[in-house]
Amino acid sequence: MTQSLTLRRPDDWHLHLRDGAMLEGVLPETTRHFARAIVMPNLVPPVVTAAEAQAYRDRILKALPAGARFEPLMVLYLTETTDPADVRAAAASGLVTAVKLYPAGATTNSASGVRDFDRVRGVLETMAEIGLPLCVHGEVTDPAVDIFDREAVFLDRVLDPIRRATPGLRVVLEHVTTREGLDYVRGGGPDMAGTLTTHHLIINRNHILAGGIRPHYYCLPVAKRETHRLALRAAATGGEACFFLGTDSAPHVDAAKESGCGCAGCFTATNTLPILAHVFEEEGALDRLEGFVSLHGPAFYRLPPNEERITLRKGEALALPARIETGAGPVTVFDPGFPLLWHVEP
Ligand SMILES: NC(=O)N[C@@H](CC(=O)O)C(=O)O
Ligand SMILES: [Zn+2]
Numbered sequence: 001m002t003q004s005l006t007l008r009r010p011d012d013w014h015l016h017l018r019d020g021a022m023l024e025g026v027l028p029e030t031t032r033h034f035a036r037a038i039v040m041p042n043l044v045p046p047v048v049t050a051a052e053a054q055a056y057r058d059r060i061l062k063a064l065p066a067g068a069r070f071e072p073l074m075v076l077y078l079t080e081t082t083d084p085a086d087v088r089a090a091a092a093s094g095l096v097t098a099v100k101l102y103p104a105g106a107t108t109n110s111a112s113g114v115r116d117f118d119r120v121r122g123v124l125e126t127m128a129e130i131g132l133p134l135c136v137h138g139e140v141t142d143p144a145v146d147i148f149d150r151e152a153v154f155l156d157r158v159l160d161p162i163r164r165a166t167p168g169l170r171v172v173l174e175h176v177t178t179r180e181g182l183d184y185v186r187g188g189g190p191d192m193a194g195t196l197t198t199h200h201l202i203i204n205r206n207h208i209l210a211g212g213i214r215p216h217y218y219c220l221p222v223a224k225r226e227t228h229r230l231a232l233r234a235a236a237t238g239g240e241a242c243f244f245l246g247t248d249s250a251p252h253v254d255a256a257k258e259s260g261c262g263c264a265g266c267f268t269a270t271n272t273l274p275i276l277a278h279v280f281e282e283e284g285a286l287d288r289l290e291g292f293v294s295l296h297g298p299a300f301y302r303l304p305p306n307e308e309r310i311t312l313r314k315g316e317a318l319a320l321p322a323r324i325e326t327g328a329g330p331v332t333v334f335d336p337g338f339p340l341l342w343h344v345e346p
């Protein structure tokens with residue numbers, strides 16, 4: 001029985017760090033285990049221009065805990081007025097690693113996102129030309145579409161037309177939650193990838209709604225039926241290079257989650273690796289964990305994998321805090337519902 005596992009240091013290909021006191025509070029939770037992260041730009045106001053990405057990057061580096069080696073990979077928030085020349089320059093200088101598409105109104109802080117996809121055609125063509133990936137929040141916002149169907153409908157109505165109109169565009173379908181999404185990524189060829197979150201491997205929609213409403217399990221895209229969760233687990237643990245970890249760790253203070261209109265987002269930075277080791281062990285796939293957390297992502301983003309190693313060891317159940325205290329307020333850590341026997345060696 002495997003009791004310890006050494007891997008290249010992982011990266012997180014979809015992370016929310018926020019800003020200010022929240023950034024300071026959550027950043028150590030990620031830098032403890034991860035070498036790099038794709039940092040989502042949905043701040044208020046959003047990170048739209050290269051100059052804004054540079055300033056945000058500086059704030060992240062300033063907030064790093066002493067001794068931490070961590071590289072934030074910056075992302076521009078795509079708006080209908082984004083300037084293709086600014087995107088081109090930001091990519092050429094190495095400042096940005098991707099551009100993020102939020103359909104306007106789809107999720108937290110997405111009001112400045114895209115309504116009319118014809119208006120971003122020039123930016124997308126530039127990105128296809130220079131090979132800069134587009135990270136996509138894949139849900140339609142049409143109020144007539146049931147919230148559980150919004151990802152599947154997005155593939156047909158929005159993503160497929162965009163990809164057909166923009167040959168060569170490299171796309172990451174973020175936080176895939178459905179079989180339809182998985183199959184779309186699998187069929188998309190070498191320019192298509194998908195990130196999978198930690199929490200969608202653990203919860204289905206019953207966990208949110210049965211026996212009482214659980215605001216800390218509410219995120220977008222919302223968790224789907226059990227059949228989808230099982231398909232996500234198979235994709236994560238199956239060794240397919242088109243799938244890799246993007247935790248979508250999305251901190252909100254408890255008061256904003258435990259509310260009459262609670263915010264979407266699960267905070268998983270603290271315990272993602274112990275949870276994933278548990279899942280991969282359950283699936284008899286511990287030998288594939290390194291691919292999922294440390295190799296497939298860099299390969300898609302055309303970056304070298306990390307040289308540093310971490311060791312996971314199985315032992316006594318971890319006593320992790322149920323919430324972390326930040327200067328912005330307490331943030332509840334995602335509860336996987338089982339004891340965590342794997343821990344990352346310090
Ligand atoms: N995933 C979430 O439920 N929330 C994210 C936004 C997002 O990634 O869609 C957030 O910023 O809080
Ligand atoms: Zn999203």
Ligand SMILES: [Zn+2]
Nearest residue numbers: 016040248250
């Ligand atoms: Zn996110």
